[in-house]
Amino acid sequence: MFESVGESCGVIALRGVAGAAGALACHGLVALQHRGQESAGVVVAGAGGLSRQCGHGLVQQVFEGLTPALPECGAALGHVRYATAGGSGAGNVQPLLGQTRRGDEFALAHNGHLLRVAGHDGWAPGTGAADTATLAAAVGAEPGGVRDALLAVLPKVEGAYSIAVLDGETVHAARDPYGFRPLCLGRLAGGGWVVASESAALECLGARYLREVEPGELVTLDGHGLRGERFAAASPAGCVFEYVYFARADSMLGGVRVHQARHAMGVALAGEAPVEADVVVAVPDSGRPAALGYASASGLYYAEALARNAYAGRTFLQPSTVERRRAVRLKFGVLPELVADRRVVMVDDSLVRANSARDLVSLVRAAGAREVHLRIASPPVRWPCFFGVDLPTRAELAAGRRGIREVAELVRADSLGYLSVEAMVAACGPAPKCVGCFTGTYPTG
Numbered sequence: 001m002f003e004s005v006g007e008s009c010g011v012i013a014l015r016g017v018a019g020a021a022g023a024l025a026c027h028g029l030v031a032l033q034h035r036g037q038e039s040a041g042v043v044v045a046g047a048g049g050l051s052r053q054c055g056h057g058l059v060q061q062v063f064e065g066l067t068p069a070l071p072e073c074g075a076a077l078g079h080v081r082y083a084t085a086g087g088s089g090a091g092n093v094q095p096l097l098g099q100t101r102r103g104d105e106f107a108l109a110h111n112g113h114l115l116r117v118a119g120h121d122g123w124a125p126g127t128g129a130a131d132t133a134t135l136a137a138a139v140g141a142e143p144g145g146v147r148d149a150l151l152a153v154l155p156k157v158e159g160a161y162s163i164a165v166l167d168g169e170t171v172h173a174a175r176d177p178y179g180f181r182p183l184c185l186g187r188l189a190g191g192g193w194v195v196a197s198e199s200a201a202l203e204c205l206g207a208r209y210l211r212e213v214e215p216g217e218l219v220t221l222d223g224h225g226l227r228g229e230r231f232a233a234a235s236p237a238g239c240v241f242e243y244v245y246f247a248r249a250d251s252m253l254g255g256v257r258v259h260q261a262r263h264a265m266g267v268a269l270a271g272e273a274p275v276e277a278d279v280v281v282a283v284p285d286s287g288r289p290a291a292l293g294y295a296s297a298s299g300l301y302y303a304e305a306l307a308r309n310a311y312a313g314r315t316f317l318q319p320s321t322v323e324r325r326r327a328v329r330l331k332f333g334v335l336p337e338l339v340a341d342r343r344v345v346m347v348d349d350s351l352v353r354a355n356s357a358r359d360l361v362s363l364v365r366a367a368g369a370r371e372v373h374l375r376i377a378s379p380p381v382r383w384p385c386f387f388g389v390d391l392p393t394r395a396e397l398a399a400g401r402r403g404i405r406e407v408a409e410l411v412r413a414d415s416l417g418y419l420s421v422e423a424m425v426a427a428c429g430p431a432p433k434c435v436g437c438f439t440g441t442y443p444t445g
């Protein structure tokens with residue numbers, strides 16, 4: 001019934017934990033569940049080597065009581081997946097296990113999307129094979145230890161990757177030279193280390209945020225502490241869509257609180273796309289901070305007129321008629337008394353296939369709204385993504401080949417306004433960003 005949203009996977013790794021690293025990894029994965037809802041896995045490292053438990057579904061379905069059936073260990077690696085390559089088959093569920101030629105075991109968890117691993121022909125886009133498996137095979141083909149293997153292989157990898165690797169009780173973490181996907185480091189209260197896709201997972205574990213893994217950096221966490229080394233020059237271009245939609249509002253990205261960036265996008269949107277109206281209505285969840293920003297800057301009354309079912313997950317809805325209508329009713333309810341006979345500005349963070357907007361405009365209209373003006377706190381998505389976000393082909397994107405007026409007609413809004421690329425980028429802080437899906441110009445050239 002649902003078509004999954006194109007999330008970006010989540011990774012977590014811990015070391016130096018007093019015995020319950022697997023359970024902590026499970027808790028961290030729940031905090032990252034919004035990044036992948038297809039499968040979940042945890043690997044722990046103990047005296048007997050690496051042990052893995054994984055399966056399809058949400059973290060709480062795969063790990064009953066959030067307690068993995070794995071040995072008590074001091075180091076663990078976890079992953080929640082949304083497939084961008086190779087489908088969702090059991091063989092592609094992460095973390096993946098491997099060993100180098102001399103027999104050093106490792107487990108690897110990846111967020112991103114690889115285009116090529118030079119010298120390794122096992123995977124090519126469109127073949128149905130998973131990109132991460134090729135990376136694991138390339139590391140496994142190296143003769144020495146895992147750190148040396150990563151230093152040898154990563155410079156040959158093209159594409160987006162934030163990875164965490166368990167190598168016995170040692171944890172390695174690395175980001176591609178553009179830093180498309182996030183990855184940060186923290187210190188556990190008891191003295192251990194944690195690596196996570198987002199800082200919200202550190203907060204959940206009571207860990208102190210230290211810093212991000214730098215683009216082009218390999219970090220090693222072992223008995224000697226933390227060591228960072230560069231395997232490639234950095235050309236920072238973090239994904240702006242992380243700020244717009246993917247990341248949790250309470251995470252820090254590039255020194256900026258995601259909620260604050262979304263709020264600033266809403267403030268700027270009110271300036272760039274004002275409208276005569278009576279009430280601002282947010283599309284929950286991710287549209288809320290921008291709607292609050294729009295309301296505060298416009299002086300319009302803010303109303304939580306759309307209630308979102310917390311159990312419905314993060315999903316784009318199928319474009320097929322009957323099921324889509326049923327699905328949107330499952331996910332959203334409307335409070336008619338807040339919109340009846342009013343001119344409504346409905347604010348969402350993004351519009352991709354326009355499935356949500358199409359249904360929500362008619363839902364709010366059916367509840368008695370006099371006018372429904374749609375405001376999107378990011379620019380039109382016109383181009384696909386090659387770096388780990390499942391943004392479809394131009395033909396599937398509502399704004400792929402349509403002008404703004406045509407998109408407004410498609411969703412039957414009285415008016416439609418988007419945020420400019422410049423204002424979106426300005427809201428996300430000073431670090432350079434990838435804006436490829438909005439402009440068609442990608443940082444990789």
Ligand SMILES: O=P(O)(O)OC[C@H]1O[C@H](OP(=O)(O)OP(=O)(O)O)[C@H](O)[C@@H]1O
Pocket residue numbers: 005245283284285286287313314315316317348349350351352353354355356357
């Ligand atoms: O134009 P569309 O193809 O409908 O996609 C855009 C919508 O999808 C996302 O919401 P989602 O329900 O995935 O997550 P959320 O609950 O975090 O907002 C996003 O926040 C928009 O609401």
Ligand SMILES: NC(=O)CC[C@H](N)C(=O)O
Pocket residue numbers: 007008009010081082083084085086092110111112113114130131132388
């Ligand atoms: N969303 C992701 O980060 C996916 C990671 C990897 N490309 C996979 O398909 O498994």
Ligand code: SF4
Pocket residue numbers: 180238239240241242384385386387388389391434435436437438
């Ligand atoms: S193309 Fe878009 S979604 Fe992909 S990395 Fe760049 S900004 Fe993010």
Ligand SMILES: [Mg+2]
Pocket residue numbers: 283284285286287348356
């Ligand atoms: Mg949404």
